[in-house]
Amino acid sequence: MTEGLFKEGIVPGRLPSGQYADNFSDLHPPFDRHEALVESDRCYFCYDAPCMQACPTAIDIPLFIREIATGNPLGAAKTIFEQNIFGGMCARVCPTETLCEEVCVREIAEGKPVKIGMLQRYATDTAMAQDKQFFPRAAPTGKKVAVVGAGPAGLACAHRLAVKGHDVTVLEAKPKSGGLNEYGIASYKTVDGFAQAEVDYILSVGGITVENGKALGRDFSLAELTASYDAVFLGMGLAGVNALGGEGEEAEGVRDAVDFIAELRQASDLADLPVGRRVVVLGGGMTAIDAAVQARLLGAEEVTICYRRGKENMNASVYEQDLAAANGVTIRHWMQPKRIVGVNGSTVGIELEYTAIKDGKLAGTGETITLAADQVFKAIGQSFDAAPLNGSGNSIALERGRIKVDAEGRTSMAKVWAGGDCVADAREDLTVAAVAAGRDAAESMHRTLTSNGRA
Missing domain, CATH: 3.50.50.60 (FAD/NAD(P)-binding domain)
Structure with a gap:
C-alpha cells in the first residue's frame, strides 16, 4: 500500500498508476486451444444433460463441448449462438456456479465441474475473432419492429427478428448500447471493450438500426411507436x-x-x-x-x-x-x-x-x-419507472410494479411485447435470463407478424 491510500475523504489516485491495470485485469484468463481440449475431454456428454436443463437459454451444452473436443470451435459457437446470441458475455458473467456447473455430474461426483463457462468463452471468442456469422438474414418481410432498449433483452430480440427478415429500429436512451453489459458489470469481468465488440458483432447481421440518446417518454411515445411500427418490444430495464x-x-x-x-x-x-x-x-x-x-x-x-x-x-x-x-x-x-x-x-x-x-x-x-x-x-x-409509458398504464397492465406479460412476452396492449428486468417475472441480474426473454418474444412476434400480417 502507498501513502495515498491513507488520505481521508473521497479522493482519486490512491494507488500507483501501474497498479490499476493489474487490479482490473481479466478475472479468468481465457483457455488456449490445448486447455480447451483437455477440459472438454472431461465432459460425460450426458443424455438428458442436467447442465442443459439448468441453462435459462437451453444451450445444448454437451453438443457444443463435444464439438470443441473434436476440434470444431466454430461449430460449438454456432450451437451456442443459436440459443444465446450473447453467449460471449454470458460466458464471462453468468453465475455458472449456481446454474449449469452446479448440476454437472462431475461436480456431484467429484466436486469439480466441467468448466462450461470457460469452454463457452473459448468457442464464442474464436468465432468473434474471425467475425464468423452463422445466421444470414431471411428474405425481407416488409415488417417494421421497434425495440425500446439496447440491453441484452432488446438486442437479443432485435437480432432474432432481423434474422427472420424483419427491419428493426432500436431506441436506446444511453450514449452506448449494451445495457447492463456496458454499464453495470464489473470491469474485471469484461475487459478490453468486449461489451461493445459483442454489440458490433450482433448488429453486423444487418437489418438493425440503433438510435442512441432516444428515451421513451421524452423523445417518443409508446402511442407513436404502435402507430408507426407493426410490433413493439419493450426492454428498457430498470431506471430507478x-x-x-x-x-x-x-x-x-x-x-x-x-x-x-x-x-x-x-x-x-x-x-x-x-x-x-x-x-x-x-x-x-x-x-x-x-x-x-x-x-x-x-x-x-x-x-x-x-x-x-x-x-x-x-x-x-x-x-x-x-x-x-x-x-x-x-x-x-x-x-x-x-x-x-x-x-x-x-x-x-x-x-x-x-x-x-x-x-x-x-x-x-x-x-x-x-x-x-x-x-x-x-x-x-432497482425499481421500474412506469411513467415513460406515457399514460399507457391503463392499457399495459402492471404487476408488482412492473409490466405484466404472458408466457410469450405479450403485454396487455395490442402489438406490444416486453422482456428483461422491466417485466414482473424477471430474474434480476441475470443477463442470460434477459437474453432468453428477448429471444422468445421475438419468436412470438415473428409468428404473429407472419401468420396474419398483423400484431
Missing part, C-alpha cells in the same frame, strides 16, 4: 434505485452503486476515479459485490458489505461472496441501515441496526452499531 428511507441519505458521499459501476466502466483512466478510504456497501446481490470489490481495487482501505439477512439469503452466489472476501472485503450480516452520520453535509459514518427473524418476519432488534465511512454505496435493488 430504491431509497434507504433513513435519515441523512442526501449527504455527500452517499451514492447509488449502479452509478458508481457505470462511471468506472466508462472511465478512461481509473486513477482519476475518486474513492473513499472507508467504504460501506448496502445490499446482498451481485451489484453490491461488484461495487465493493471494485472500490477495494481502486484503493479503498476498508470495504464492508452490510446485508440485512444471513449469508444463505444473499442473492450473490457463494462464489461471488468468496471473491469479495479474497479481495479484502468484509461481509457483515443481519444489519440494516438506520441513518447516515454526517458532519457539515459530508458522510463520516453509518448507523446500522441489528436484525433478526421474529414471528417469521425480519425485524430490527433495537441494538445499533455505527461504522466509520466516508463513502456509502446503495445496492438495495
Whole structure:
C-alpha cells in the first residue's frame, strides 16, 4: 500500500498508476486451444444433460463441448449462438456456479465441474475473432419492429427478428448500447471493450438500426411507436434505485452503486476515479459485490458489505461472496441501515441496526452499531419507472410494479411485447435470463407478424 491510500475523504489516485491495470485485469484468463481440449475431454456428454436443463437459454451444452473436443470451435459457437446470441458475455458473467456447473455430474461426483463457462468463452471468442456469422438474414418481410432498449433483452430480440427478415429500429436512451453489459458489470469481468465488440458483432447481421440518446417518454411515445411500427418490444430495464428511507441519505458521499459501476466502466483512466478510504456497501446481490470489490481495487482501505439477512439469503452466489472476501472485503450480516452520520453535509459514518427473524418476519432488534465511512454505496435493488409509458398504464397492465406479460412476452396492449428486468417475472441480474426473454418474444412476434400480417 502507498501513502495515498491513507488520505481521508473521497479522493482519486490512491494507488500507483501501474497498479490499476493489474487490479482490473481479466478475472479468468481465457483457455488456449490445448486447455480447451483437455477440459472438454472431461465432459460425460450426458443424455438428458442436467447442465442443459439448468441453462435459462437451453444451450445444448454437451453438443457444443463435444464439438470443441473434436476440434470444431466454430461449430460449438454456432450451437451456442443459436440459443444465446450473447453467449460471449454470458460466458464471462453468468453465475455458472449456481446454474449449469452446479448440476454437472462431475461436480456431484467429484466436486469439480466441467468448466462450461470457460469452454463457452473459448468457442464464442474464436468465432468473434474471425467475425464468423452463422445466421444470414431471411428474405425481407416488409415488417417494421421497434425495440425500446439496447440491453441484452432488446438486442437479443432485435437480432432474432432481423434474422427472420424483419427491419428493426432500436431506441436506446444511453450514449452506448449494451445495457447492463456496458454499464453495470464489473470491469474485471469484461475487459478490453468486449461489451461493445459483442454489440458490433450482433448488429453486423444487418437489418438493425440503433438510435442512441432516444428515451421513451421524452423523445417518443409508446402511442407513436404502435402507430408507426407493426410490433413493439419493450426492454428498457430498470431506471430507478430504491431509497434507504433513513435519515441523512442526501449527504455527500452517499451514492447509488449502479452509478458508481457505470462511471468506472466508462472511465478512461481509473486513477482519476475518486474513492473513499472507508467504504460501506448496502445490499446482498451481485451489484453490491461488484461495487465493493471494485472500490477495494481502486484503493479503498476498508470495504464492508452490510446485508440485512444471513449469508444463505444473499442473492450473490457463494462464489461471488468468496471473491469479495479474497479481495479484502468484509461481509457483515443481519444489519440494516438506520441513518447516515454526517458532519457539515459530508458522510463520516453509518448507523446500522441489528436484525433478526421474529414471528417469521425480519425485524430490527433495537441494538445499533455505527461504522466509520466516508463513502456509502446503495445496492438495495432497482425499481421500474412506469411513467415513460406515457399514460399507457391503463392499457399495459402492471404487476408488482412492473409490466405484466404472458408466457410469450405479450403485454396487455395490442402489438406490444416486453422482456428483461422491466417485466414482473424477471430474474434480476441475470443477463442470460434477459437474453432468453428477448429471444422468445421475438419468436412470438415473428409468428404473429407472419401468420396474419398483423400484431
